[in-house]
Amino acid sequence: MRKILGQTNVLSYRFGSGSIKGIGNEIGRFVVVTMNIPWKVTRNLLGGTPEEVVFIDSVDQIVLDNKLLNLPACDTVVGIGGGQAVDAAKYFSWKRSIRLVTIPTVISVDAFVTPAAGVRVNHEIEYVGQTSPDPLIIDYDIIRTAPATLNIAGIGDLLSIHTASFDWEYAESKNQSKYPFSTSAIKDARGIIDDLYEIIPDIRDITDKGILAIVQGYMKLNTICLPINHYRVEEGSEHFLFYELEERLKRPFIHGHIIGLGIYLMSRLQENKAEEITKIMDDVRLDYQPKSMDLKYDDLFQSLINLESFVKSRPKLWFTVIDDKEISEDWISEVLSNLSF
Secondary structure, eight states: OOOOOSOOSOSOEEESTTTTTTGGGSSSSEEEEEOHHHHHHHHHHHOSOOSEEEEOSOOBHHHHHHHHHTOOOOSEEEEEESHHHHHHHHHHHHHHTOEEEEEESOOSSSTTTOSSEEEEETTEEEEEOOOOOSSEEEOHHHHTTSOHHHHHGGGHHHHTHHHHHHHHHHHHHTTOOSSOOOHHHHHHHHHHHHHHHTTHHHHHTTOHHHHHHHHHHHHHHHHHHHHHTOOTTTOSHHHHHHHHHHHHHTOOOOHHHHHHHHHHHHHHHHTSSHHHHHHHHHHHTOOOSGGGGTOOHHHHHHHHHHHHHHHHTOTTSOOOGGGTSOOOHHHHHHHHTTSOO
16 A cells, blocks of 8 residues: 555544554543444443433434534544444534544445535535544454445445546546546546555455555545545546435435446446456455345436436536436446346
């Protein structure tokens, strides 16, 4: 892994087995934001006694604001769990202007290193606020308590560089790049994928080295994206398919899995080394197949039919291959034929 230089959005960190132990004794009065299973795994290791434990079942902004009203006075918010718990903790930290500690118990999404909190507003995701963990705690033993498939899912938001960076280059070629184009940002982002090639077995087997590679990949991505104030190298057509599916079907997906499916489909629409990126997903055992997500053939077919109108109706979504290449019924039938439903 290349040395990380630049703005990672992580003020301090503790990596290693047992790194969670006793943190609660060092951070003053604190509130824990979590879910049932992560709390059971960590409660006897944390140290100290929280002022309150807030259990999260939604990141709808209205729900979070209601919980915030009853949040006791404290010095620190500790987010323990997956993306929803960490995003809620980030939201509370931002709103209260207090210290944030993030303790992911699964690395399926990169919420524990990104500055904004992902919340739902009218069923759509909005990224709000500015937070930085101090510290970020990556306890390898805690993370390995999560199902392997969820930790492997963490590679999704790194492999999406493959399709997202292509989309940015494509937009630039059509004079449709929303932001000043940066070849160096794309080169550096693709370097993250190059690093992953070398340790696919470690990521697949959830070794310490594999966990660290995903976490450092997220941090390296921040050093690229935070200075240019956007994540175009990592968010493109593969994410937009996920947004359409989630909004229309009104159901959640495991982020890395649905992003993997987006990579599979959009790399083929782009005609962008589709077999190469698919082999990586297969080798690492990323669960991108629709069957693993209980996603029906007709629902995915309809999403692909609807995709162009969906993105064009949302001006916040930047220009990608979806805006400019025909997604015909024949193409959809062909591209879905090798997937499992």
